[in-house]
Structure formats: structure tokens, C-alpha cells
Amino acid sequence: MSAVISVKDVWKEYDDKVVLEQISLEIAPRAFVALVGPSGCGKTTFLRMLLSEEAPTRGAITIGGAPLPAEPGADRGVVFQRYSVFPHLTVLGNVVLGLEFKDAPILGRLFGAKRRAAEDEARELLAAVGLGEAENKYPAQLSGGMQQRLALAQALIAKPKVLLLDEPFGALDPGIRAEIHTLMRKLWHERPLTVVMVTHDLSEAFSLGTRVIAFERRRNEPSDGGRYGATITRDFEVWPKRIAGEPRPQKKKLMPGRDDPAPSGSLRDDPAIEGAAL
Amino acid sequence: MRLINRRPSLGAARFLAIVPFALVLVAYLIGSGVRLAENPSDKLLPAFSSFAAAIDRMALTPDQRTGDILLWVDTAASLTRLGAALAISVAIGLVFGIVIGLLPYFRAGLGAFVAVISMVPPLALLPILFITLGLGETSKIALIVIGVAPCLIRDMALRVGDMPVQQLIKAQTLGASTWQIIIRVVLPQSLPRLIDSLRLQIGPAWLFLIAAEAIASESGLGYRIFLVRRYLAMDVILPYVAWITILAFLMDRILLIIQTRAFPWFAGARAST
Ligand SMILES: Nc1ncnc2c1ncn2[C@@H]1O[C@H](COP(=O)(O)OP(=O)(O)O)[C@@H](O)[C@H]1O
Numbered sequence: 017m018s019a020v021i022s023v024k025d026v027w028k029e030y031d032d033k034v035v036l037e038q039i040s041l042e043i044a045p046r047a048f049v050a051l052v053g054p055s056g057c058g059k060t061t062f063l064r065m066l067l068s069e070e071a072p073t074r075g076a077i078t079i080g081g082a083p084l085p086a087e088p089g090a091d092r093g094v095v096f097q098r099y100s101v102f103p104h105l106t107v108l109g110n111v112v113l114g115l116e117f118k119d120a121p122i123l124g125r126l127f128g129a130k131r132r133a134a135e136d137e138a139r140e141l142l143a144a145v146g147l148g149e150a151e152n153k154y155p156a157q158l159s160g161g162m163q164q165r166l167a168l169a170q171a172l173i174a175k176p177k178v179l180l181l182d183e184p185f186g187a188l189d190p191g192i193r194a195e196i197h198t199l200m201r202k203l204w205h206e207r208p209l210t211v212v213m214v215t216h217d218l219s220e221a222f223s224l225g226t227r228v229i230a231f232e233r234r235r236n237e238p239s240d241g242g243r244y245g246a247t248i249t250r251d252f253e254v255w256p257k258r259i260a261g262e263p264r265p266q267k268k269k270l271m272p273g274r275d276d277p278a279p280s281g282s283l284r285d286d287p288a289i290e291g292a293a294l
Numbered sequence: 295m296r297l298i299n300r301r302p303s304l305g306a307a308r309f310l311a312i313v314p315f316a317l318v319l320v321a322y323l324i325g326s327g328v329r330l331a332e333n334p335s336d337k338l339l340p341a342f343s344s345f346a347a348a349i350d351r352m353a354l355t356p357d358q359r360t361g362d363i364l365l366w367v368d369t370a371a372s373l374t375r376l377g378a379a380l381a382i383s384v385a386i387g388l389v390f391g392i393v394i395g396l397l398p399y400f401r402a403g404l405g406a407f408v409a410v411i412s413m414v415p416p417l418a419l420l421p422i423l424f425i426t427l428g429l430g431e432t433s434k435i436a437l438i439v440i441g442v443a444p445c446l447i448r449d450m451a452l453r454v455g456d457m458p459v460q461q462l463i464k465a466q467t468l469g470a471s472t473w474q475i476i477i478r479v480v481l482p483q484s485l486p487r488l489i490d491s492l493r494l495q496i497g498p499a500w501l502f503l504i505a506a507e508a509i510a511s512e513s514g515l516g517y518r519i520f521l522v523r524r525y526l527a528m529d530v531i532l533p534y535v536a537w538i539t540i541l542a543f544l545m546d547r548i549l550l551i552i553q554t555r556a557f558p559w560f561a562g563a564r565a566s567t
Pocket residue numbers: 030035053054055056057058059060061062
């Protein structure tokens with residue numbers, strides 16, 4: 017099958033500073049791509065280009081064979097590390113909102129039977145992410161992990177083809193993170209999603225991804241100024257192969273969050289790619 | 295223990311809050327007593343008995359000529375002007391603030407203009423308003439709007455601009471149009487913040503109101519103060535000033551109550567950013 021997202025020789029420069037150079041990448045349908053790399057190497061910048069929040073300086077990105085639209089849209093959902101949910105809406109309101117945007121162009125609100133149908137749909141999704149009990153709370157009343165579950169539900173109600181995640185679980189405690197990894201895996205298996213997830217946690221990358229891609233600067237001398245950007249230095253298929261929709265039977269858990277093949281010594285913050293040989 | 299770590303108990307805090315008021319009162323009583331002992335017909339610092347008589351005359355007994363109770367007539371006139379002016383200012387502040395804060399074309403076109411306009415001293419425009427709009431209600435309301443609205447616009451625009459960009463991106467990935475983003479994301483989050491800036495504008499609004507009433511009016515709290523000034527009637531002026539202060543304070547409290555009741559999410563959201 018042909019690629020959902022195809023990135024061809026993309027460069028991104030800010031003023032004189034090259035952030036990314038020569039990025040070429042084909043992302044297969046239903047892939048779960050984990051993007052790792054040192055802090056400041058341009059992972060967020062890359063994701064923002066996939067979102068159409070930024071345009072490449074050079075090169076082209078296509079989605080489903082067509083050039084990427086000029087602005088963000090419902091075909092690509094997103095979860096950020098922070099500020100992903102709306103503080104003024106309840107949990108239920110945050111999820112219903114996507115349906116209201118779709119079906120109520122003028123008022124932005126649904127009423128009567130349509131509203132009840134939308135709420136039912138939202139409740140199903142909330143139950144799926146484990147927030148069934150919290151529908152009347154405001155985001156500020158939720159823990160960090162619950163907020164990110166809400167952000168996932170909110171993004172998924174719009175039924176995006178592609179889900180973009182920017183260090184979505186980076187601020188969570190390890191135990192909470194393991195639980196939300198299980199949820200993330202389940203959602204990816206159950207829904208027709210292609211996922212691109214930025215993370216600085218290599219074990220997270222290997223425990224969720226079907227493919228792990230590393231960005232790095234080939235030259236990183238301070239004297240270079242901004243003349244060299246980061247590019248793809250590693251590109252692994254995760255083995256044994258994960259196939260969307262075919263969850264592997266869970267093995268007995270040895271360690272929280274480590275129920276999948278992960279490279280040894282991987283609970284490090286900075287991806288030392290060398291240590292992650294396959 | 296360091297001073298920064300020493301806290302009063304609840305009772306002590308209440309007591310401390312009363313102390314400055316009591317001190318001012320005592321200082322007044324002493325000053326008034328000293329002056330009245332020297333000259334019983336002194337008008338500058340009247341005794342409390344004179345205040346009681348003046349309050350009875352202004353607030354409790356109908357005026358002999360008109361049959362109205364003057365304090366209520368003045369209060370109604372002033373609050374009507376203030377209410378109308380603040381309502382207009384809020385509407386202008388919301389619409390222009392959101393549009394300038396959110397839409398780059400409007401920010402480019404209006405941002406600098408509003409920044410300059412908000413620097414025009416409103417009182418300097420008062421003669422122009424009286425000349426062009428006449429001496430009636432319109433010019434008084436216009437003065438308050440000119441004084442208050444530009445500040446509200448700028449504050450709103452800044453706060454809308456400060457919204458996390460992630461929220462606007464997120465709304466777009468849910469398929470929202472610009473209009474839907476305004477009415478479902480930006481406006482509801484702007485309203486409680488607008489109340490914050492409106493609270494700060496209550497003082498200036500009263501200033502402009504009293505200035506306009508002092509110069510051309512037949513009623514209003516500011517009109518009355520400046521009218522009785524001719525007779526050095528401190529026994530009327532001081533209770534009026536106290537009344538205006540109470541009204542302004544109550545407006546502030548009511549806005550605060552509206553903010554917490556109508557926007558229950560706001561306190562938590564403010565604390566977590
Ligand atoms: N809007 C911008 N203008 C100028 N420089 C930027 C901008 N956005 C990001 N950068 C720079 O691009 C580099 C990569 O940033 P980012 O993509 O956030 O890194 P990462 O997400 O990998 O930590 C950083 O050096 C940052 O300073």
C-alpha cells in the first residue's frame with residue numbers, strides 16, 4: 017500500500033538558522049512512528065509542519081497523495097504535552113465540542129436530540145479512555161494523566177486519519193505513563209489511525225512504535241552557528257513486528273511499562289541511539 | 295521566626311483590617327472637635343451630628359421644592375449613566391479586543407490606532423463632546439466610553455493574544471471555523487478576564503462620570519457635590535463621597551461574585567497556568 021504521509025527532501029530554516037535538513041520519509045498506513053532525538057533538534061518543528069502550523073522552507077509533504085493543506089484540519093488530530101484541552105469546558109463538553117464544530121456551523125452548539133446523540137457518542141469514547149466517571153469535571157480538576165486521556169478522546173471524536181502526538185506523556189509519573197501506554201496501544205489497534213509520536217523517552221518509543229526514527233545533527237560544533245540542521249540518522253522497524261489491529265497476547269509483566277520488547281538500559285532521557293542496537 | 299513567616303490568626307486579621315478605618319475616624323473626630331471648640335460655626339470638619347442632619351435631609355426626607363428624595367434621584371441618575379456607558383464599553387471592548395487579538399489583519403489595521411487613541415486624555419475631549427453632542431446624557435456617556443473602552447480593548451486583545459497557541463491549533467484540528475473558534479473557544483474564555491479588567495476600570499469610570507456631571511448636569515452625585523460646594527457644605531459632601539465609595543466598592547464585589555458564579559472553571563484554570 018502507498019504511504020499516508022510522504023515527506024520529500026524537506027528543509028526548515030528560521031532566519032539564518034537551519035533546524036531540519038534533508039528530511040525524507042514515507043509513512044505507511046496504520047504505522048505508529050515514534051520520533052526521538054535530543055532536545056532542541058527539531059522534533060516539534062517537524063510535527064508542526066505535519067500539522068500545517070509551519071510550512072517547510074524547501075521540499076514537499078503530501079498526505080494521502082495530495083499536498084498537505086495550508087492550515088490544520090480535522091484530517092489530522094493532535095495531542096500536545098500541555099494546553100491540549102479547553103479549560104472552560106467540562107470533560108464531556110470538551111469531547112462533544114468536536115461534533116458541535118462538525119454539525120453546527122453557525123451556533124457552534126447542538127440542541128435537543130442531536131445534542132443527546134452527540135453526548136452519547138462522546139460518552140462511549142470517554143468510557144473507552146477510562147474517564148466515564150469524570151464527565152462533569154473541569155480539566156483543572158483532573159490529574160495530568162486524566163487530562164491526557166481527555167485530550168486523546170477529544171482528538172479521536174473528530175475521527176482523524178493521522179494522530180500527531182508531541183511528547184504527550186512526557187510530564188507523567190512512570191506508573192501513570194505505563195497505564196496510558198496500554199490505552200494508547202489499545203486505541204491504535206482499534207481505530208484506523210496512523211500515529212506520529214514525538215518522545216524523548218526511548219523505551220516509550222520502542223514499547224509503542226512500529227517504527228522508531230531518530231533525528232540528530234550530524235555536525236554539532238558551536239562554531240558552526242546555525243548552518244547545520246538535524247536530519248534522520250536512524251530508522252528502525254521495531255521487532256518483533258507489531259501489526260495494527262492484531263494486539264499481541266500480553267506477556268506476564270516484568271516491569272511496569274515494559275511489557276513489550278524494549279532495548280536494554282532504555283529508561284534514559286536522552287536517546288543514546290548506540291545503546292539501542294537491534 | 296522571620297517576619298515573612300508570621301501570620302495573624304483569623305481574629306487578629308479582622309482586627310487589623312479595622313484598625314486603619316478606626317484610626318482615620320478617630321483622627322477626624324479629634325480634628326473636628328478641636329476646630330469646633332475654637333469656632334462652633336466652622337464648616338470644614340463638621341461634627342457627626344451635622345452629618346446625621348444632612349443625611350436625614352438628603353436621604354430620608356423629600357425635598358420641599360420637588361418632593362423627591364435627592365440622594366436617590368442623584369444615585370439613580372448617576373448609576374443610569376454609568377451602567378449605560380459601561381455596557382457600551384464592554385461590548386466595544388469584547389468585539390474589538392477579540393478581533394484585534396485573534397485576527398492578524400485586524401491587528402495590523404487597528405492595533406496601533408487603538409494604542410494611540412487610548413493615550414488621548416479623555417477629559418481634554420470633554421469640551422469637544424459638549425460642543426458636538428450637546429449638554430445632555432449622550433456627551434456624559436460618551437466621555438466614560440472614550441475613557442474606558444480603549445483600555446478594555448487593549449487588555450482584551452492582549453489576553454486573547456496570550457491564549458496558548460495550542461488551543462487554537464487544537465480547535466482547528468477539530469474542524470472549527472474562525473467563527474466557531476471565536477464563539478466557542480475565545481469568547482467564553484475572554485469573559486471572566488473581561489470582568490477582571492472591568493473591575494479595574496470602575497474607578498476611572500466614576501472619575502469621568504463625576505467630571506462630566508460637575509460641569510453640565512441637573513442631577514447626579516457629582517452634580518450635587520459640586521453644587522453644594524458653593525455653600526462649603528462639607529456635611530453633605532463627605533457623606534456623598536462615602537456613598538460613592540460604597541457604590542464603587544459594591545460594583546467591584548458584585549463583578550467578583552458574577553465571575554466566580556458564572557465561570558466556575560476560571561479559578562482552577564487561572565491557578566494551573
Ligand atoms: N518559531 C521559531 N523561530 C525561530 N526558531 C525556532 C522557532 N521554533 C523553533 N525554533 C528553533 O528550532 C529548534 C528546534 O526546536 P524544536 O522543534 O522545538 O525542538 P524539539 O522539539 O526537538 O526539542 C530550536 O533550536 C528552536 O530554538
